[in-house]
Amino acid sequence: MIHDTESDALLTCRMSSQQQRPASPRIKYEDPDMQLMFVWINYQLNSVGVGPVDDIATAFSDGILLAKLIEGVTGCAPLKVKKNPTRDAYKLDNINTCLETLHQKGIDVRSYSPQDILEGNEKLVFGLVYKLMNQLDPVNPPEIYAWVESQTQSELPGVRTDGTECYQDGIVFAALVNSIGVECICIRDLDKRNKMQNLRVAFDEIQHVWGVGKMLQPENFVRNPDEERLLMYLSVMRREYRLRSQQIKGTASDRYPAPRQSGACHPSSGPNRTMITIPMDEEDGGTGSAKVLENEQFNGIEVMVKEAKGLKNMEAFGKMSPYTVIWVNFEPHEKSTKAHRWGGINPTWNEMVSWKARGKIADLRMKVVVWDKEVFGFDDYIGGGDFNVYAMHKGQKLEKWVTIMQHSQPSGQVLIEVTMK
Numbered sequence: 001m002i003h004d005t006e007s008d009a010l011l012t013c014r015m016s017s018q019q020q021r022p023a024s025p026r027i028k029y030e031d032p033d034m035q036l037m038f039v040w041i042n043y044q045l046n047s048v049g050v051g052p053v054d055d056i057a058t059a060f061s062d063g064i065l066l067a068k069l070i071e072g073v074t075g076c077a078p079l080k081v082k083k084n085p086t087r088d089a090y091k092l093d094n095i096n097t098c099l100e101t102l103h104q105k106g107i108d109v110r111s112y113s114p115q116d117i118l119e120g121n122e123k124l125v126f127g128l129v130y131k132l133m134n135q136l137d138p139v140n141p142p143e144i145y146a147w148v149e150s151q152t153q154s155e156l157p158g159v160r161t162d163g164t165e166c167y168q169d170g171i172v173f174a175a176l177v178n179s180i181g182v183e184c185i186c187i188r189d190l191d192k193r194n195k196m197q198n199l200r201v202a203f204d205e206i207q208h209v210w211g212v213g214k215m216l217q218p219e220n221f222v223r224n225p226d227e228e229r230l231l232m233y234l235s236v237m238r239r240e241y242r243l244r245s246q247q248i249k250g251t252a253s254d255r256y257p258a259p260r261q262s263g264a265c266h267p268s269s270g271p272n273r274t275m276i277t278i279p280m281d282e283e284d285g286g287t288g289s290a291k292v293l294e295n296e297q298f299n300g301i302e303v304m305v306k307e308a309k310g311l312k313n314m315e316a317f318g319k320m321s322p323y324t325v326i327w328v329n330f331e332p333h334e335k336s337t338k339a340h341r342w343g344g345i346n347p348t349w350n351e352m353v354s355w356k357a358r359g360k361i362a363d364l365r366m367k368v369v370v371w372d373k374e375v376f377g378f379d380d381y382i383g384g385g386d387f388n389v390y391a392m393h394k395g396q397k398l399e400k401w402v403t404i405m406q407h408s409q410p411s412g413q414v415l416i417e418v419t420m421k
Helices: 005-016 032-046 064-074 088-104 114-118 122-136 141-152 171-180 195-210 218-223 227-247
Strands: 301-309 322-328 334-336 348-355 366-372 380-387 397-406 409-420
Touching: 032 064, 032 122, 032 227, 064 088, 064 122, 088 114, 114 122, 141 171, 141 227, 171 195, 195 218, 195 227, 301 322, 301 366, 322 348, 334 348, 366 397, 366 409, 380 409
Parallel strands: none
Antiparallel strands: 301 348, 301 409, 322 334, 322 366, 366 380, 380 397, 397 409
């Protein structure tokens, strides 16, 4: 058990009230969020030699696969859990071991009940895995985008790689495949106007050559591109490339040949597959990546959470009581405003949250998440979005309406003002 008085009391309270809560709504497994979750989970489990899961609610009910997931994400030694727990008490012991490990790694798990995980509460398990993705497997946007640029500059010199709009026509993905793939795409055969077809071709090759599942759906990515999903996808690709490169003696050239010269077009070994190079048109705009000073330091962050507008209504009757959580990738990770009681879809907070810390601005990540406070049961997730603090500068103050998303659909906007100390 986690040695935390507040934690123990909360877990006891939650288990005793299990029968009093209304049932959680079923998660729609066809949602892009869930598809991303499955690919990420199965990728992590595969890294420790465990087969894929197809039901997120029951997969972790005995604690064994949860332990394997933690091992895969963190690279820690295997957790000491019972291999074949036949009784609920043994399963709860396994789950407690996992939660204690996460607690020791600085993850706040006080709101996650072992009993809920045992009983397969989808909403809670979904939330726990989402937290693991964001806090144990974070991505550094400038670093990821710089990696893509380094891999694709041979075919796409000077083309921007920092932002979702740069990837929507599939050309950058195609060039990324060509940079390290055996079976390649011929870029000059791609029509930039046929975005979804280009993305399908690139994603198929990424899965075929690298074994990385399709974490993005072409239709959703073209219609509502989400930077968080994009960065997660690119991060997994980069990690897989590095792992496979290390497994090959000497260099990765046998498996992943060096980038070919722009303009070359070679037939591939697969049927109807050709290598690709298309110069990007000037209409794509932009002459380079956003400049981020890699060594610029911050000495603290202040966030004024002002208001929201047009939030998705999560209540069948009455008005919502929304509150906002600001997440950053350093301790403490989360700070929240008070709930605006009966604030409805246009609440106002005007509350300041701040962190006293020091580090590189280029390493910063921030998320804005809005919840609807519930008197009984779990709070309802309204939506979340990224705020690109990594592109700010020391001493800068920036006010912005952040669009939040729920299952790839816009669910409102939040006005925040960030001051970089």
